[in-house]
Amino acid sequence: MTTMGTTDESLRQDLARRGVHVTSLESLYNWGRAHSLWPLQFGLACCAIEMIAATMARHDLARFGAEVFRPSPRQADLMIVAGTVTKKMAPMVVRLYNQMANPKYVIAMGACAISGGPFREGYNVLRGIDRYLPVDLYIPGCPPRPEALLHGVIRLQELIRGEKLSGPGRSRAADPAVPGEYPIPNYGPAGLRPPFNPDLWQPPSDPDAAPDDGSDAVTPRETTA
Amino acid sequence: MNLTRAAPWPAGTAPFADPGETELLELSLGPQHPSTHGVFRMNALLDGETVVRLQPVFGYLHRNHEQLAERMSYLASMPFTDRLDYFCSLTNNWAYALTVEKLAGLEVPERAEYLRVILAELTRLQNHTVFLGFLLGDMGAWGSVLMYGFRQRDAVLDLFEALTGSRMMCDYLRFGGCRCDLPPGWAAAARLVVDSYPGFLDEMEQLLTENEILRARTMGIGGVEAKRLVNAGVSGPLLRAAGLSHDLRKVDRYGIYDRFSFRIPLGEKGDVYDRLMIRLLEMRESLNILDSALRDLPEGPVINPQAKLRNFRPPAGEAYGRIESPKGELGFYLISDQSPQPYRYRVRPPSLINLTLLEEMCVGAKIADVMVILGSIDIVLGEVDR
Numbered sequence: 001m002t003t004m005g006t007t008d009e010s011l012r013q014d015l016a017r018r019g020v021h022v023t024s025l026e027s028l029y030n031w032g033r034a035h036s037l038w039p040l041q042f043g044l045a046c047c048a049i050e051m052i053a054a055t056m057a058r059h060d061l062a063r064f065g066a067e068v069f070r071p072s073p074r075q076a077d078l079m080i081v082a083g084t085v086t087k088k089m090a091p092m093v094v095r096l097y098n099q100m101a102n103p104k105y106v107i108a109m110g111a112c113a114i115s116g117g118p119f120r121e122g123y124n125v126l127r128g129i130d131r132y133l134p135v136d137l138y139i140p141g142c143p144p145r146p147e148a149l150l151h152g153v154i155r156l157q158e159l160i161r162g163e164k165l166s167g168p169g170r171s172r173a174a175d176p177a178v179p180g181e182y183p184i185p186n187y188g189p190a191g192l193r194p195p196f197n198p199d200l201w202q203p204p205s206d207p208d209a210a211p212d213d214g215s216d217a218v219t220p221r222e223t224t225a
Numbered sequence: 226m227n228l229t230r231a232a233p234w235p236a237g238t239a240p241f242a243d244p245g246e247t248e249l250l251e252l253s254l255g256p257q258h259p260s261t262h263g264v265f266r267m268n269a270l271l272d273g274e275t276v277v278r279l280q281p282v283f284g285y286l287h288r289n290h291e292q293l294a295e296r297m298s299y300l301a302s303m304p305f306t307d308r309l310d311y312f313c314s315l316t317n318n319w320a321y322a323l324t325v326e327k328l329a330g331l332e333v334p335e336r337a338e339y340l341r342v343i344l345a346e347l348t349r350l351q352n353h354t355v356f357l358g359f360l361l362g363d364m365g366a367w368g369s370v371l372m373y374g375f376r377q378r379d380a381v382l383d384l385f386e387a388l389t390g391s392r393m394m395c396d397y398l399r400f401g402g403c404r405c406d407l408p409p410g411w412a413a414a415a416r417l418v419v420d421s422y423p424g425f426l427d428e429m430e431q432l433l434t435e436n437e438i439l440r441a442r443t444m445g446i447g448g449v450e451a452k453r454l455v456n457a458g459v460s461g462p463l464l465r466a467a468g469l470s471h472d473l474r475k476v477d478r479y480g481i482y483d484r485f486s487f488r489i490p491l492g493e494k495g496d497v498y499d500r501l502m503i504r505l506l507e508m509r510e511s512l513n514i515l516d517s518a519l520r521d522l523p524e525g526p527v528i529n530p531q532a533k534l535r536n537f538r539p540p541a542g543e544a545y546g547r548i549e550s551p552k553g554e555l556g557f558y559l560i561s562d563q564s565p566q567p568y569r570y571r572v573r574p575p576s577l578i579n580l581t582l583l584e585e586m587c588v589g590a591k592i593a594d595v596m597v598i599l600g601s602i603d604i605v606l607g608e609v610d611r
Binding site for chain 1: 256257258259263264284285286287288289292293296304305308311312371372375376379392393394606607
């Protein structure tokens with residue numbers, strides 16, 4: 001309960017004991033939204049299997065209100081990018097995000113969705129979906145265990161419950177200046193154009209960091225035995 | 226063939242008031258589709274509900290496996306093979322290890338051979354278990370069967386995790402043996418899982434085989450002439466469902482499969498029902514193998530002491546190694562030029578080659594059957610696109 005206005009915490013608890021619950025509209029709204037996340041039923045690779053495992057009997061994602069996987073992006077509000085995003089697939093992923101209704105969130109599940117993972121050196125692998133989409137949460141692992149995905153969903157719920165609906169620092173969905181759609185890259189003979197969305201991602205500026213201008217060129221590497 | 230206009234119905238056969246000529250509908254299924262088992266796409270041409278033409282579109286999960294493997298050492302490719310068919314990492318490991326062992330002429334200790342058989346058969350069990358769940362999901366029974374399947378699969382994955390440290394990406398086999406020995410109590414735990422499986426299979430069979438809807442949806446669907454299957458190079462349960470007895474565990478007798486007695490279940494018609502039943506019967510045979518392998522598991526080293534992990538350079542030459550993976554013949558072809566990395570690295574993925582007859586299976590079927598037929602082939606996109 002972040003913004004309680006004039007009600008102080010002890011009075012609120014006192015009232016709650018008498019069966020009167022006082023809350024703000026914002027808290028109620030966020031509480032409802034955090035516990036009814038509908039993920040997009042959308043798997044890319046290995047991580048998708050752990051995502052399915054998380055919804056099954058043992059891990060039971062339903063306990064956290066996020067088990068209603070919808071095959072249509074129109075009905076979903078959480079995109080779990082579970083697996084390697086290839087350059088051929090990236091335009092579809094961005095298009096699916098654009099088709100989702102606001103408010104919407106993105107979880108990058110697994111090393112491949114975060115950075116390309118083990119396949120980062122591949123000529124057809126996108127080095128992280130955050131080059132085209134605003135990622136709210138990263139879940140590392142190859143693949144992350146179902147428990148890690150559960151933890152990720154809980155963290156996302158915390159994030160949603162802390163969101164503001166108005167004023168400075170308000171949530172992305174409530175801010176008209178933030179676009180709900182992002183340009184879809186073009187997949188051609190030279191890979192993806194543009195190679196990244198400069199509004200969302202910039203090449204690292206650290207001079208010691210590995211040279212990565214986001215281009216499609218694969219740096220030749222000597223193999224060490 | 227006119228692709229936008231269907232041929233008129235022969236006189237008197239139209240199931241509706243024939244308007245003269247009907248227009249064909251082109252439908253793109255996938256790559257985001259709940260029943261395409263990943264990011265597979267099909268462009269179907271429909272006449273009403275009937276499939277006239279079907280074109281698969283590949284490459285949405287092309288992760289450059291072969292190209293990457295040619296740039297790294299032999300051992301470094303082992304974890305990448307886990308991610309080919311990500312349900313069956315251990316059989317992928319085995320096919321790759323077998324090929325490199327052939328190339329380098331490495332012997333495998335007896336205990337390691339037994340461990341490989343145990344792990345491969347456990348992999349086959351869990352693969353066929355979730356296969357049933359996904360296939361039934363494609364038919365509309367989304368949820369229950371898959372949930373039973375995953376519950377049972379998790380029991381097997383616990384064994385993998387206890388042994389290798391990972392549920393799915395096991396990376397357990399090494400050239401000339403296995404990475405580590407069994408932890409204490411593992412064999413007893415595996416015995417418990419194996420003993421619990423027949424009960425689960427009985428339950429599944431009771432649930433499935435007598436079910437009228439399932440029989441209506443699967444019988445007589447997706448069958449192809451056995452000769453066509455052979456010509457297309459199809460292997461695995463798909464081939465055996467059509468009545469052809471070809472199982473590399475019997476044909477090649479790689480590893481120590483000649484020491485176990487097991488039968489090869491065969492179908493008759495090769496339709497979806499046969500493919501489903503073949504998997505159920507194969508699981509029973511796997512349990513027999515597991516039973517005797519766990520009983521006879523000898524003591525001894527798990528890796529050949531001559532196997533080199535570092536600076537491994539097999540002699541120049543080429544080798545093709547193949548095993549019966551749960552999906553069919555999984556082969557690796559390697560050319561060595563005595564350098565630390567393979568000169569050529571090629572995977573023969575059963576999923577991709579089994580898919581080649583997809584159009585033939587689907588043409589003439591209803592659009593709703595396409596998903597069932599695709600599900601019965603049992604593909605994994607990590608292996609199809611690599």
